[in-house]
Structures are given as structure tokens and as C-alpha cells.
Amino acid sequence: MLRTFLRVFAQLLRRLVSRVLIIASLALVALAAAVFIGPVVPDVVVEKLGVDSLDTILNILASSMLAVTTFSLSILTGAIQFASSSVTPRTRLVLRDDTLTNAVLSNFVGAFVFALLGIILRATPFMGRSESALLFLMTVLVVLIVIGSIMRWIDHLASLGSVDASLESFETIAHRVMSDFVSRPALGGHVMDRDEILSHSGKPALVAERAGYLEQIFEDYLQVEAEECGVDLYIPARPGDYLLPGMPLAWIDGNTPDKAAGDRLRSGFRITSNRLFEQDPRLAVIVLTEVASRALSPGINDPQTAVDVVHRLSAVLMDCAPKPGAEGQEDPAGDKDRIVNTRLYMAPTEPDVFFRTSLEIIARDGADRAEVREAIEAALDRLQTYGGPVVKEAARASRDRLVQGPAD
Template sequence: MIEKILLHLGRIARQLWFRVVLISLFSVLALLLAPLAKPWLPDNLSKEFGREAVLPVLTILASGMLAVTTFSLNVMVSAYRTAASMATPRVYRLLLEDTVTHRVLATFVSGFIYSLSGVILFRAGYFTPEGAFVVFGLTVIVVVLIVGAILRWIDHLSGLGSMDHTLRLIEGRTRASLRARLDKPCLGGLCARKGNKPSDAVDIPAAKSGFVRYAGLSRLNELADEAGTQITLARAPGEYILRGQPVAWATAGDNDFCKAASAAIDIGDVRSFDQDPSFGLTLLAETAQRALSPGVNDPGTAVEVMGRLERLLWENMPADETSRTREPAYPNVSVPPVTARHLLNCAFPPIARCGSDSPSVMRWMEKSLDSLGGHPNPDMAEAAKEMCKELRDGNWG
């Protein structure tokens, strides 16, 4: 349960509104605590830098920040739509998690709320002279933060929505997901061959239809340990399942056990990067496919995408099935591993089907597969060699 709560909290923390609300609450809280300033502050400072000094600044901020925030939101939405139209529509959800944009917009919105709240509290006579001086100091800090955010925003806008920025974003998230699998090849559980249903196993049905997004192995291991059984995932994260189909199997278990185990597996309408390293490879391949469409006809972007795919697979290949020597953290749960062949299938064949008429694209793909054929991971090397042979034989048409 704790694992699932942390998962949802992590997803909330990556949303724009969370940072906006959090920073805005801090700004309002600072205003409310300002009257608690001790009366030992010098009287001359309280008079010179009090209400008359800070109120005009707050008024300017209140009016200016609203316009800046509205303009920035329009720019953000336009840039994200442009990126989604150039790359793939599924990248829009990833762009919405851009931390730089979150920090900048949170600064703008919280600056507006801070200044507006300050004006209201001043008009209501809430602040003492000492409190007004504290508000003046806080306002100076807010102005410095806003200026810094504007400079950061200007620099960020130079690439926001561009193809380079979008590809870097996808590659970064994909790299993080692949490296997570390097640390936990089978998510910390035992490795099981895909589709290998244990004999006399009990089906654990999916609670809803959608993509398997996250399997809470800690909770599943706890349930299996209490029931004295072994759980095997039938569908790995990233796969689609219909309600009632077996999402996992257990060697034994009653109806309550199956419901509790099913609740530990998160299923949603869209895929997630959390435990699905192939999702990022799919997004990169879709971007290359869009670039190779007749309406765009941009083989250069497809070549760049393949360079990123080659780099990701060379540097971040999860351990193969024959080299899993780590002690599993969750010995009561078995998970199908991410195979080298599956990763390659997500990356190159879709591009080959759309780029078969582009000699430069196909030459680069053959070179990439040749390079991956020398990968130190034997599974990756073998899968790349097989795929390169299929490409030369024309089996992807």
C-alpha cells in the first residue's frame, strides 16, 4: 500500500499544479507570519521601508505577474502542441513534466498570489510597522526570484518545443528507465520466462482494461509470503490487458488474495515510464516514422533518432537472462525480463518499414545494428546480428 501511495505521490509531484500550489502556499504563509517580527527592529527602518515603500511594488507585481503568467501559459501550450505534432502525440504527456517550465511558472504564479495577498492584507491593516518592514524584505527576495525566473525562461524558450529539446527529453527519460532495469533486471523479483504459466496456477484477474503501468512487487511479495504462495506476472509493464484476463498467476490463493494482488498492479489508459523501458524507445521510433512520412520527408531526423537509439541500447542494456546473478529482493514474485530482442523490435523495425525508400536511412540502420552486434552483452549482440540479417534479407517490408 505504501509503495502505491508513493507512486501516486511521485506522479502528482511531476504535475505543474503541484509546484504552483506548494510555492504559493509558502508565499502566503510568509506574509501571514510577517507581523510576528520582533519589535527590536530599528524604528527608522520600519518607517523608511514600511507600508509606503512596499505597497506600490506589490501593486506593480500583482498587475504584471498576471499578464506574464497568462502569456507564459500560452507560449507553453503552443510549444507543446508544436512538439507533439512534429514528434509523436504521446510525447505531450512527457513535455507536461518539464521541471524547468514548472519552476518558472510556479515562480510567476506564486509571485502574483504573494503580491495580491500582500495588497489585500495591507488594505485590511493586518501588518504592524515591523511586519511591513519584513514584507519589504520578502518582496525584495520575490523580485530577485522573478527576475531570475524570467532570465531562465528566456533561455528555456530558445529550445522549448523544438525537435532537439523533445528528443533530449525522451532520451533522458528512456535512459533513466533502462538504468533502473540495470539495477533491478526483473524489478527485484525472480526472472521467469514470459508466458510460462505454473502448473495448477490460480488466475489473478485484471481489475480493469488498459496498460499495465506499475507492479508493486513489495506488496505482491508480502501477500505471497503471507499466503505461502508464489506469484508470477502474466503481463509485464507496458502490455495491454482486458478486464478479467489474468494479469498474474499464483500457485495458490483464495478470492480475497486475488483481489488484493490485483490491486497492487496499477493499470491505466496510457503507458508509463516507471517500469517500462521500451516505452521511450517506442516514442523515439514513432518520431522517426513521423519524420519519414510523405508530408514531412525528413530523413535527417530519422537518422538522428537512430543514433540516439543506438547510444541508449549500447550504454544502458539491461542484464540478459543468462547473467542474472543478483539476489532477488522479492523472492516470492517472478517477473518476465526485458529481452534484447524486444527492445530492438521496439526501436528499429517500425523505422525500417517507413524508411525502406530512403537509402541513407537504411544504411544508417544497418550500421547501427552492425555496431550493436559487437555489444558485450551476448543477448544484445546475437539479437542485433539476427535483426541485421533480416534487414538485409528484406524481411521487414
């Protein structure tokens, strides 16, 4: 359960609204501390601080932060629109959760909330000279934070939404997601061939109740619930699959759960209208491929960006196959299985899928570009030479398909 909780918590923290609420809450705590701790501030400190200028500083901070926040949000919106039209619509998935952007904007909003509440408190009997002295010190700290945030924001704006910055972000995400996939190909459960999973299709099924993408699987939660129900779950779907109502989320082996237990098991599968990078390495590969396809379109005509994407994809595909010792597979010593979620059975995505949805798509779209064809040939050569056994075989099969003709 801890792994699932930490993953969901990290996803929430990446959202702008979460960071804004946290910073605003810290502003409230700071103001409350000024009221309660202020009376113990020594008189000598109160006399030396410029408390009389506090109202002016708070007013300037409140008015300027409101304007800066509004302006910054308009820039972010424009960057998302530009990147969506010139790079790929999926750029919003990265810019929406960009750590630096969200940190800077939340600091601006937090400073605005701090200044606004500070102005209100100054008009109440709770704020004497001692409390105002402590509030003055906190205001100076907030001003320093704002100055630092503005400097970071100016530097970040130079690349926000650009093709190069977007590609770098996509590649970083792809490496992270692919690394998680190869280390936990079955999310800590048993690794099985897809045919073995499908052989259990005659068993009772836990089915989807709505249409949408399988965004993520809460594997720790499913393990606990399956243990309580005394069942094993054979899961045919992978995060990123599109499901319709009635399609199986898992086939159940063991005691047939009642409706309440079935609903609890079903809540371990999150189905939404969008895909998420976590647990979905196919999406990370597809997004990089979309950048290359967009660059090769007649309206943009930028084959060198496509070549750059091919190089980056070769680095990602180098490690797209689970290795011995990964969770759910036999460890290098061969004496035991590293199974964490013993009630779950899944089939990992085959390396062929990654090649079909990346290099072969780019080969189709760039068939009339010699530099793109040469880059793909070089990428496949590298993968066949330096990749692991499974990757070498997938690269060889991909080359054979390309010789026969690009994917339709």
C-alpha cells in the same frame, strides 16, 4: 514500500499542479511569518525600509504575474500542440512534466498568490509598520525570484517543443528507464523465462477488472501483501501491456486469498488509459522510433532526423539486456541470488522486442532512403561489435530479419 513511495512522490512532484500548490503554500507561510515575526523587527530597520511603496509593488506584482502566467501557459499549450504534430503525440508526456517549465510557472503563480494575499493582509489590522517591514523584505525576495524565473524562461523558450530538444529529452529518459530496467529486470523479484511464468497459468488468477494499460507495478507493496497472504505471484504482464477485463495480472501460488486480500493485491497494479515511462522501457524506445517514422513521412520528408534517431537508439540499445548481478539474477560470485521481493516472479522484456519495435520499424519506413539504411547497418555493426553477448545476438538476429525483409 519506500521505493514505491519515493517513485510515486517524484511523479507527483513533476506535475505542474503539485509545484504550484507547494509554492503557493510557501507564500502563505511567508505571509504568516510576516504577521507573527514582524513585531520583533527593530525600529531602525523599519525606518530605513521603503514600507510606503509596498502597496504599489504588491499591486504591480499581482497584475503582472497574472498576465505573465496566462501568457506562459498559452506558450506551453502551443509548444505541446506543435511538438505533437511535428515530432510525436507522445511529446506531451515530456513537456507536461518538464522540470524547468513547471518550476518557472509555479514561481509565477506563487508570486501572484503571495502578492494577492499580501494586498489583502495590508488592509487588515494585523499588518502594522513592523509587519510591513518584514513583508517588504519578503516581497523584494519574491521579485528577485520572479526576475530569475523570467530569465530562465526566456532561455528555455528558444528550444521548447523543438525537434532537437524533444529528441534530447527522449534519449535522456530512454537511458534512465533502460538503466532501471537492466538493473531491476523483474522489479527486484525472481527473473524467469516467460514460458516458466506461463506454466503456472493453471493456478488461481488475479485478474484485471478494467481495460487499459498497465501503467506501473507497485512491487514493494505487492511483496508486503503477498507475504501477509502467504502467496507467490507469477506475473505475466509487464508495464505497458494493454489488458482487458478478466486477463491475468498474476497467477497465485499458495493460499487462495479472500476477496479483500485479492483487492489489496490487485491495487498493486495500476491500470490507466495511458502509458508511463517509469518501468516501461518499450515506451521510451517506441517514442524515439515514432520521431523517426514521422520524419520519414511524405509530409515532413526529413531523413536526417531519422538518421539521428537511429544513432541515439543504438546508444540506448547498447544496454538493453540485464547483466549478471542485477536484482533477481545470480550475482557475479554465483553464490547467491540478489532477490529483494522474494514473492514476485517476472519475465523481463527480451532484447529482441526492443530491436523489433525500433530499428526494424525505421528500416521498414525508410526502406527507400539509402542514408537511413546505411545508418541502421552502421548501428547494428556497432551493437554487434561493442554490445554484450545478449545484445550482440539480438543485433545479429535483427540483421537477419532485415535481410529477409523489413517488418510488416
